[in-house]
Amino acid sequence: MNNGNYPEEYLRDILMDVSSIALVGASPKPERPSNYVFKALLDEGYEMFPVNPGQDGHEIHGRTCYPSLLSLREDLGRSVDMVDIFRSSEAALQVTKDAIEIGAKVVWMQLDVWNEEAAKLAEAAGLQVVMNRCPLIEISRPSWEGRFISS
Template structure:
């Protein structure tokens, strides 16, 4: 797979089908991007699990923080990596061990070797993207402000068709 571009359908499929995100590199600092992403995804109905070895056992956004992916007490769909690119390989190895479905590397994080490893194990991979931004873009929230849409419209963006019915990213059905 070419990891320089992703189709909207590929990203949409991940965001619609996978509801449990483990955020590796979660920060307790409210000004950090990982904090914003956790709060945003949680507000959109995702189960967000903070992972940070230095914060293990504490709580963050009213959720227990796990020191590692292996310590998480339930299945994880998406491992969202807020670490440096060189750390992504070891996080990807952990994601494979816990049977995650997707490895998502945040903006600025790219590790082609980790991507090959994940895909060889059957996982989907996204690199150098943010699920918060992608959700906002695909749901039309970013477009509400006229950003990245090239047009202003009050119409809600339709994200998927299922059984002849159109639905947005926020639908749980």
Template sequence: MYDDQETVRKILTELGDTWAVVGLSGNRDRPAYGVAAVLQGFGKRVVPIHPKAETVHGEQGYPSLSAVPFAVDVVDVFVNSGLAGQVADEAVAAGARAVWFQLGVIDEAAYERTRAAGLDMVMDRCPAIEIPRLG
């Protein structure tokens, strides 16, 4: 339901190339760091969203989605499930076109709210795993 291949493909190929990665910092040991690099390799602009607002992979970071001064197409969420719903709500408020919850990040109520607001959404998947499958 919340990870169908058609929606995965649509988010990766049709909904825009500016991805806000929530939880992305300069910590190379965190999954977000590697996934962001894969997204860049696929032609995506990666916008780090983290309280530290670090520059990561050459892109200026911001402390929150609301602090980003330009449009974001997809919000990729690397925070735990307990915080993810709030991020999804912020993505809707920011005018994003889609929300992507990473592996292990599940909030069905947030999924329903986000879809009801007209955004595409995927949960419990990783774009770095899905991109090679597009072939």
């Protein structure tokens, strides 16, 4: 556990390696950070999947929303590379357990989301973990060379 001191290369490598992201806590409301981040990552070229039980079957930025990671995997017939958690620190534990169950490679907890137990569980299962960071902020850094649209 590195207490949030992630080398830039670690974060960049994750964001260069993943292509599909499930954003848990996605909101259809444009004023919500999860909505903006979802759209920006979609525009960046990532295959995005919104997850929010209250929005099941509705669309967020043209993508069908799923009630859970488990239902997403069932519908896709495969996993996603990364689970981006826009939920509380407490809720991150269950989301992480679900991410492990579906075979995700990365658990990324958004700004102000920090759960040591979830991180230890994910790392023990072989997943990469990021806490208290936003992937959009990371790909917006001047040093980002981009995988898709950004350069």
